[in-house]
Amino acid sequence: MTNDKLSMMTDGGKHLLAKERFSLTIERLCHQLMEDWGDFSDACVVGIQPRGVPLSDRIHERLQALTGNTNIQYGRLDITFYRDDFRMHEAPLAPHPNEMDFIVTNKKVLLVDDVLYTGRTIQAALAALQHYGRPQMIELLVLVDRRFNRHLPIQADYIGLVVDALDEAYVKVHWKEIHGQDEVLLFDKK
């Protein structure tokens, strides 16, 4: 993507998190996780497709480097077929690749997504995870928590940034590998 297009995309958006603070936040989340989860030997990381995956890729990579455990199990979960808003959209929901080649029975599962908003994505992810066994426990990590917009009683355990915004506002996370730079942007409307 060219830089021109990029600046157009960020046009009108307000920076909530960028550059050094962005990577510091991810680093802080990883250290918080190690404090609670140790070396992840009985745990796994599961990123939610598609937007949770760039975050879970980084978390997984940093955790392996920080803990020295290079075998932390990692899956990318597609929840399209579990969503409750199937048929409420104009076009069918597009599925993404689902890469879960292990069972979560008796494991601690760290579920990862970029923005926690209504909580419905997480609900679908919990339903999808049930198909991979009975985990010992599941915790949720999100980069952004929009705490006043929940539709369901779902809260995150690890939070990068709390954003209090109006319902119409829209929070978007950009990633270096996809959008050219790491940043969290707030738009007035979608």
Added chain:
Amino acid sequence: MKQLTTRHLIGIKNITEDDIQLIFETADNFKEVINRPIKKVPSLRDITVANLFFESSTRTRVSFELAERRLSADIVNFTASSSSVSKGETLLDTVNNILAMKVDMVVMRHPAPGACVFLSKHIPANIINAGDGTHEHPTQALLDAYSIREKLGDVAGKKVAIIGDILHSRVALSNVFCLLKLGAKVRVCGPPTLIPKYYAELGVEVSHDVRDTLQWCDVANILRIQLERQDIKYFPSLREYHQYYGISREMLDGLDKEIVVMHPGPINRGVEITSDAADSRQSIILQQVENGVAVRMAVLYLLAAQRG
């Protein structure tokens, strides 16, 4: 995401290449689902599907039923032999009665060509054609093309031969439409009495020489002789048919390349194909069956998504 250009799947003739590609992309995801330990997703949990089979079927029916169950749909099964059809009820009455019980989608196989088109004009449910007489069998063509794509990477540019009873085969007609739309080169091969004259106008080659056809093609899709639809004799005997058009291990070994062997089933071993050819390494007959469930899940999912 893109969506299908149609509310019903009546035939491949009525859908676009983009529709076919969308079905394939979605089927890739469902293929992963059916290889999980728990092969079920809740997408169609509020949808009821009626499987209406006015003609016998094993593979297609089981495949549709599994596809529906794996999407968590509620299903009702109906076979003509054990129903009020034998008491003289019309097709429209039968279907309207079933729809009155709140059915959302209909999968139908019927001996009359055009039965699904007729139905689609009279009822509100989404209709999927599971074979209408000698007309079309769209999901079979989709799973055949999907299997070729899986085996050879792409369908475009590949040479596909359809060998056997072309005249009575709905699989042949749907396959021709599907393969041509995806950019393959198609040749039909069989006795002159079993290839309708209009096939040349569809844009396919016509041949009566099976050895030359095998040498030409990358994929050979071999069809059954549909004796149940033949009211007169089109060739002297099955034995003679086998002599001239039956595919054997020796014929495949005699080629200077390895071709892919397909068959939509049911196989008449020793007639259109010998056992050692049907069970050979080149055969993807059972992969076709596996892909059938994934492709049908994709069709059901994409059609259901259009219901508001």
